[in-house]
Amino acid sequence: MTAFVAHLDADCFYVSAERVRHPDLIDKAVGVLGNNGACVIAKSYEMKARGVKTGTPIWDAKALCPEGVYVKRDFYWYEVLSRKMLGIVGTFSPKVEYYSIDEFFFRAERLHPRQNLHQTATAIRDHILEAAGLPVTIGVARTRTLAKLFSDTGKPFGAVAVLERDHERELLATLPVTEISGIAGRRAARLAPYGIRSCLDLADADGRLVNRLLTKTGYEIWLELNGTPVTPIRPERPPHKALGRGGSLMGNVDQPVVLWAWAVRHVERLIEELNYHNVRTTALAVEVGWKTGGSTCGVVSIPTPTDRFDDLLDAARVALRRAFVPYATATHLHVLATELRRGKGFQLSLFDTPDPKKDAAAQAKAAVNARHGRFKVRSGVTLYLPAVYADPANNFDICDVRGKICF
Amino acid sequence: MCTAVALALSELPDELVLAHDLGVRIHTRGGEKEVRFYWRAAPALLPVWWNGGLKVVKWGNWDRAERKLPPTGWTWQTTVEAGRWSAMEPEPVEILATYGLSNGVWFRVQQGMRGLLVRTRGGEPVVYMICEPSTRYFRVMTRAEWMPVLIGEVI
Numbered sequence A: 001m002t003a004f005v006a007h008l009d010a011d012c013f014y015v016s017a018e019r020v021r022h023p024d025l026i027d028k029a030v031g032v033l034g035n036n037g038a039c040v041i042a043k044s045y046e047m048k049a050r051g052v053k054t055g056t057p058i059w060d061a062k063a064l065c066p067e068g069v070y071v072k073r074d075f076y077w078y079e080v081l082s083r084k085m086l087g088i089v090g091t092f093s094p095k096v097e098y099y100s101i102d103e104f105f106f107r108a109e110r111l112h113p114r115q116n117l118h119q120t121a122t123a124i125r126d127h128i129l130e131a132a133g134l135p136v137t138i139g140v141a142r143t144r145t146l147a148k149l150f151s152d153t154g155k156p157f158g159a160v161a162v163l164e165r166d167h168e169r170e171l172l173a174t175l176p177v178t179e180i181s182g183i184a185g186r187r188a189a190r191l192a193p194y195g196i197r198s199c200l201d202l203a204d205a206d207g208r209l210v211n212r213l214l215t216k217t218g219y220e221i222w223l224e225l226n227g228t229p230v231t232p233i234r235p236e237r238p239p240h241k242a243l244g245r246g247g248s249l250m251g252n253v254d255q256p257v258v259l260w261a262w263a264v265r266h267v268e269r270l271i272e273e274l275n276y277h278n279v280r281t282t283a284l285a286v287e288v289g290w291k292t293g294g295s296t297c298g299v300v301s302i303p304t305p306t307d308r309f310d311d312l313l314d315a316a317r318v319a320l321r322r323a324f325v326p327y328a329t330a331t332h333l334h335v336l337a338t339e340l341r342r343g344k345g346f347q348l349s350l351f352d353t354p355d356p357k358k359d360a361a362a363q364a365k366a367a368v369n370a371r372h373g374r375f376k377v378r379s380g381v382t383l384y385l386p387a388v389y390a391d392p393a394n395n396f397d398i399c400d401v402r403g404k405i406c407f
Numbered sequence B: 001m002c003t004a005v006a007l008a009l010s011e012l013p014d015e016l017v018l019a020h021d022l023g024v025r026i027h028t029r030g031g032e033k034e035v036r037f038y039w040r041a042a043p044a045l046l047p048v049w050w051n052g053g054l055k056v057v058k059w060g061n062w063d064r065a066e067r068k069l070p071p072t073g074w075t076w077q078t079t080v081e082a083g084r085w086s087a088m089e090p091e092p093v094e095i096l097a098t099y100g101l102s103n104g105v106w107f108r109v110q111q112g113m114r115g116l117l118v119r120t121r122g123g124e125p126v127v128y129m130i131c132e133p134s135t136r137y138f139r140v141m142t143r144a145e146w147m148p149v150l151i152g153e154v155i
């Protein structure tokens, strides 16, 4: 018998989590604000309908949606509900993978011999709403890639079970190939000359061609689109939603090179953290706090999940440029990895361009520092911060509490 | 500055709605009715928990009807603590709110905010909203330098 995979994705999770404890927010346009209060990091469907997107600054959001209610984020509470949800799913399935704070994969098994998998998905969805107060969407299919694609089509509060090839093909034909995470921009452009536009086009293409155009990872997606599971469900500890490093600049900073030196220092610290948790990121944010009050934030998405210094340095440069305010005096700076993926062998995201040379350099740097002390080998840019490295107190980070977002 | 509070209509007894003609202040947000108490409204009013009951009282001295009272709707926490109101025999009250409005941003309020109630020479109650300097988060969120003193929470 075929084993089926379910993908569960909570609907506007942070907003739903706020509604669990504050029912007055139900049916209202709600925006959850990020770590500084400057940007909307999650919005309800009502707010989305008004044109507010993830990342929209509060100032634009209130113009688009003046009736909206804005709430300060509380990651601790979201984590609590996420675990509760994980526990509930665990009662329905022997194998659950915590993919992110609001997304799980699990083995779909009928709850009752006379029940089909669509009824099972519906029952689990309804039970989570009843027991945890959270609306979720569940997609069931032969592989993870298919399950995730189909659950997206069911949002919000959907339960979709696609078990037959004809049904799969019918849905795949309606989905542009860019719906698959990791296939956008250049990769989609590489497929276009071969007439590959929908997910079905990709599934029907020659596997060898896909391998040539999109490397092995693309080939694995192709296999999954055709119903051959490649990546198993991995029941293990989840990655964090975001990791960050940063803090006060130990005074006023108005020279761009010094600000950049701080950013590089925090990138190096962030990499330690990413390695510790065995995760990579596809987005890097730099937030700068200014002396006159307020802060600015620049976010850059990175096409391939990475924990490598050269990739993150490029991203940080652009992010800092976006956050930079000329002639202003900075007092704080944070670097954040905001879209985490598992470190190795993780599906959907691993379009890695292998670069053995740079990987080897990163490994050598980590090895020297492990042996001779933290920051013994570090970027030359950070030479603008002699005092920081001269002071041994800075080898410890006050906010290096693992498992917490540092703010 | 917090220039309005909204309270779910379901929290306000019908008698209060009638007595203060609050019908014209009812708005609908996401299908739920709420009463909005704007500083700009005439008369400016606030819902407060006072003497063991929910009352609707005049908000500040917006119409300058009372010469001995400051012609605003707010007072600072430091002013209250320095005892500068003590001659007026003020009473602490809770301003009830589901949401507050600062610079056009509606923020959620868990319980309410602190208010200071004094009386006019005629004995009419008047409430002032007590404010403190904004937290960094609240200032980024609303660009307001002052925030109401919230009960049981920090934004």
Ligand SMILES: [Mg+2]
Binding pocket: A009, A010, A011, A012, A013, A102
């Ligand atoms: Mg989600």
